[in-house]
Amino acid sequence: MARNIFFGFISLLLLFSCSDQRKMTTIKLAHSLDVTHPVHKAMVFMSEKVKEKSSGRMEVDIYPAMNQILKKYDAGLHLKTAGTSWLEELIGLSEAGGEGLKIAKHIYLESFKYYDDLCAPYLNVIDISKNKLPTPHEVDQWTGEKFSQSLRHDQHNPNYNLNFRQLLHVGYKIASKLGPKYLNELKANEEIISKNVTENIFHRHIETLFLDKD
Secondary structure (H helix, E strand, O other): OHHHHHHOOHHHHHHHHOOOOOOOEEEEEEOOOOOOOHHHHHHHHHHHHHHHHOOOOEEEEEEOOHHHHHHHHOOOOOOOOHHHHHHHHHHHHHHHOHHHHHHHHHHHHHHHHOHHHHHHHHOOOOOOOHHHOOOHHHHHOOOHHHHHHHHOOOOOOOOOOHHHHHHHHOOHHHHHHHOHHHHHHHHHOHHHHHHHHHHHHHHHHHHHHHOOOO
16 A cells, blocks of 8 residues: 555656755645554655655655544635546446446446546556456456446455556546436436445545544
8 A cells, every 4th residue: 555655656756856956845645544544654654755765855744633633623624526426426327237337337448448548647646557457348247236346445345446446537538428328327326326425425525524433
């Protein structure tokens, strides 16, 4: 995990290495996890490596336990979850089965086909191992459960595939080309999609940051 977070900043190091060598750059990262959590430890590791690789010209300040800070100062913040909400739509379509699952599979097939074009604008922020992506033929044989479990961000699920998720994350253009066909299927499966979007926005984000879970 530490390796994945670290390499996400390689492009930043390259960018700033070409700028004013005397300028000090500080990146600020905040999260709602305890300092004993593996993700926080990975961030600390990344911070140390960024400082080392940039010869001290770049540093990363980490702010853990953001939910406690927000409560202490009665503060608010802006949550951006548009990208992950799009993935929850796909999860809902796959779980719905039938035409919804067909559309989800079609979007992956086309994303795989146009891999280079879709990934090109995001090479600085994605880290996909192409050899770990399932083939379109494999995905075509999947059940809705297999598709949704491979896509849903649940690292405890053995079916979860980070590379599969990242490719579909940048594959939203494929869905947009489907136009009314895609939108109509969202409406037809509004209940199950709403459940997934609510789980993502409320339980994974708002609840974690703002609400006590007793």
